[in-house]
Every structure is written in structure tokens, then in C-alpha cells.
Amino acid sequence: MKYESSCERDTMAIAESLAKASAPGQVYALYGGLGAGKTVFAKGFAKGLGVAETVTSPTFTIIREYQGALPFYHIDAYRLGENAADEFLALGYEEYCYGDGVCLIEWAPYVDELLPFGHISVTIEPDADKRENHRSITIETPERGEKSRKLG
Template sequence: MKLTWTTKGADETKRIAAALAKLVMPGDVLTLEGDLGAGKTTFSKGFAEGLGITRIVNSPTFTIIKEYTDGRLPLYHMDVYRMEDAEEEIGLEEYFEGEGVCLVEWAHLIEPQLPSSYLKIEMLRTEREEERHLTFDAKGERYETLCKEMKKFDHTGH
């Protein structure tokens, strides 16, 4: 199942992410794909807010994984952009099978290490400055259910 929204700005993107955060469970894996400036960090901030995380969330570009544990569930925010050529294992499967939820930016670079079931979120810029297309692509039954729940969500705030 695929779901697509067109957002008119960062607030709408954050609302979608926050709504999704209210539905996730321990062990859920979400991947974020999109060019630089597509809104991955904005989505991550909204997702963290939806989990009740109060710390400032930013891209973990230089640390690969940032852990946020002050919300409803632990959030493992990963940016694997620099892992494409990495030889070493950093134990990603321990995070994927852990008690928190994983949000993985640039996940296509580590696709063989991803679990077989996850929610792929693709973010694309449009010709309009603030507008984005967000597509949720369910990989597995758990994420089909998640998409069905998200289908009911009105991201415009009305």
C-alpha cells in the first residue's frame, strides 16, 4: 500500500510525522528518503514531537545514530549517508530489533541490512518552494496496517 500527501509547508509535514509517531510501536523501522533540502530533518522533528521528545532533534550526520529516550518510546535517529563505504558493522540490527523506533535517513545505502518489513517514506520537493510530496510505501503487513491508520489523518489541520 502506498499513501501520498502534498504538504504546503513545514508545519503540515510535521503534523503528518507527529500523527505517525502516535501510532508506532517498539521495533518499528521507518526509512526517510529524499534529496538534500527535501525535509527529512523537518519530518524527524515532527516525529520526535509526536513521541513526546523534548530534546532538540537535528540530523545525526556526523554521529550516524542519535538516541532520544525521553519520549513515549526511544527514538533511534540514524543518518547512514556516510556508511555507504564503511567496512565495519555498527550493530544496526540491535536497534532494528530493539525497544524503540528507528528513523533511518538515506536507508537505500544500507538496504541489505534493513529488516524485511519497514515503512519507506519518500520526500520530494516540487516546483513550489515550500511544497513537498510525501509518499509512504508499506513493506510488510505491519506497515500496511500503519498506512491504513494514517489514511484517516487530515494533515491540513482542519
Template sequence: MNDYIIKTTTEDMTKQLGERMALLLRQGNVITLSGDLGAGKTTLTKGIGKGIGVKRTINSPTFTIVKEYMGNLPLYHMDAYRLENSDEDIGFEEYFYSDGVTVVEWPSFIEEFLPAERLDIVMKRSGENEREIHLYPQGSDHEFICKELYR
């Protein structure tokens, strides 16, 4: 499997990466975002939202597990952080196999519910404003998205 690494050096660059990614997304795509607090997961999601055509401001869904936004496609922004010690199925399939795109922050806490085909992204802080963004596509559709992004 190819390893795709993209570096950004500003918050805006990370948003722009999200916007470019959004143009390649289709209904049913699932993107997982892993990385420490402040790595840029929500920033990348804001870019994805902008690229999908969401007009509302996207914030961390800390108090609700899923927030829904409407753009050209629905965007489901999920934060699984509070599900760390839970094995409850909150109806994940309705999001993952839906008419929209789902972005999952803290996917490790809901690993057993994630679809096999997805785009795993790991974000690392490599400097004050530098972020290393690793893309791990699962399945050929997601491999294609990464190849296009990486060009």
C-alpha cells in the first residue's frame, strides 16, 4: 500500500487541502481523522465542509456526537471522543452508508463500527504551525482519491 504524506505549514493550507479533498468525495465516503488535540482535525473538516458547499460554521461537535451540515451533499461530522468507554451502537450505519460524507474524529473509540472501505488520515504536529498529514486509503476508491490529491 502506498503511503501518502502531505505537509502543511499554515492553518489555511490545511483548510485548502480539505477543500481539494471535498471535490473528490462522493456519497458514502467515510474519512477518519486521528491525531492529538490541536493536530488540525477540525480545521481539515472545516475545509472539507467548505469544499462540499456547507455555508454554516463547522465547530467541534463536542457535546453532540454527530453534527449534520447541508452542502451539495450532507456532511456528518462525528466526534467519537466521548464514546471511549462505550460499545454502544448509536446507529453508525445510517451515517456510514448514507447519502452523505462522514468525517470521524477519534475513530479508535468506535473501531468495531467503522466500514472497511474508508480513508484513514493521521495528523501529526511537526512544528508550531507545521502538520504532517498521512493518508491511508482503504479500498480502491479511496486509493484513487489519494492519488488525485497527491498530484
């Protein structure tokens, strides 16, 4: 599914509606470069989950936990360092990705090998005309065929 966002508010609204359809144990992998709008997306997502607290970039804290309708785990894998996957495992990966909450990971490629089957990918990029404040947001859910193949 591809959406066009023309401002920060659009991105938040798209994230908010996605969050409302989320379920416990769901993992959202965010892709997109510096300043793409991943944290903006996370803010909208938290709003959709009913998180009252202000969501800030987890850059220095790496993982932030919030409580909404479901626990919300916001992770910035960029800061996990060279052995991002090992660090993520040590910090409680199991609880974040297979627990009762919803997990959203900025810079998902850094923990690629840990992303559970069935995760949802969200790619935020400049729009086709590279207009300022415009973004294309592509949301990919796992294909049924792929899932059954991987699960054997």
C-alpha cells in the first residue's frame, strides 16, 4: 500500500490509522534515511495507540517504552552500534518483538536478521518529484505465500 504525505501531519495521520489496526506482538520495521520522518511516524503511531506521553526520538536512549491501549516499544537501531543484533538481544529483544506490546523500529536494516516473520515494513522516502515536505510512505504486510513458505 502506498500513501502520499504532503506534510508532517499527513504522516502522523497515516501512522495513527495504522496503529489503530495493530495487535499485540506486531513489529513495524521503519526504513528511510536521516530526517525521512520515521520519528514523526512514531509520534503519530503512539497517538493511535492512545499513548498520552510525548514521544521523542529514542536516539540516545535506544529503546523507549510507553503505555497506551497496548505497550508501545519505540527503538532506534541506529544507536545499537556495530553489533546491533547482539545488543538488541541483550536489551530484551524477546519481550519487545514477541511480547504483549507493539514494537516500532527505526533504522530496521541494522537488526535485519532479528526481524520476526510477519513484521510490517514501512518505507518513508522523498516523493517522486522530491518536493519539500512531501513523502511517499509504502506499507508492506507479509504476503501469505511468503509466510507459509518460510514456515514450511
